[in-house]
Amino acid sequence: MSSPYGPGPYGQPYxxxxxxxxxxxxxxxxxxxxxxxxxxxxxxxxAWVIGNKALAEVDANPGAYDNRSLISAGRILGIVGTLLNAAGVVLMIIYFVVIIGISASQSSY
Incomplete structure (x- = not known):
């Protein structure tokens, strides 16, 4: 399909x-x-760091890129994964502190 005005600056019709x-x-x-x-x-x-950088680039030039939702999904998965893994590490530390405390209190008798 051709435009009655001729090709645009990038070869597409206006x-x-x-x-x-x-x-x-x-x-x-x-x-x-x-x-x-x-x-x-x-x-x-x-994913969190690269996603933030990529989203900033997409937001700076919104007409150039079409996969903002893909980047957002990966960034959100990175955030959720990081927070869940950090919570798991904190829970393991609490668990080991409690176990060491219980074993130390039982061995003192």
């Missing part, structure tokens, strides 16, 4: 806008977010 592309780190953020949720919180932290 009225269609620029071609949007996927942000190059979008898939990485999602994969790291999933791995951070399932495997270890190091990936979650990476």
């Amino acid at each position: 009225g269609y806008g620029p071609i949007r592309q996927s942000h190059p780190q979008g898939a990485i953020v999602l994969v790291f977010g999933i791995l951070g949720f399932v495997v270890c919180f190091g990936f979650g932290i990476a």
Whole structure:
């Protein structure tokens, strides 16, 4: 379909806008977010940091990228995975402190 006004500055007919592309780190953020949720919180932290940077780039130029929701999903998975893993570490520390306290109080008799 051709435009009656000729081609636009990027070769498309006027009225269609620029071609949007996927942000190059979008898939990485999602994969790291999933791995951070399932495997270890190091990936979650990476997804959180890279996702923040990628979202800032997407928000700075919203017409250039089309995968903001993918980046947001990976970032949120990274945040949730990091917080859940951190809560697990805190609970394990509390558990071991209680066990050591109980064993120390029983051995003093």
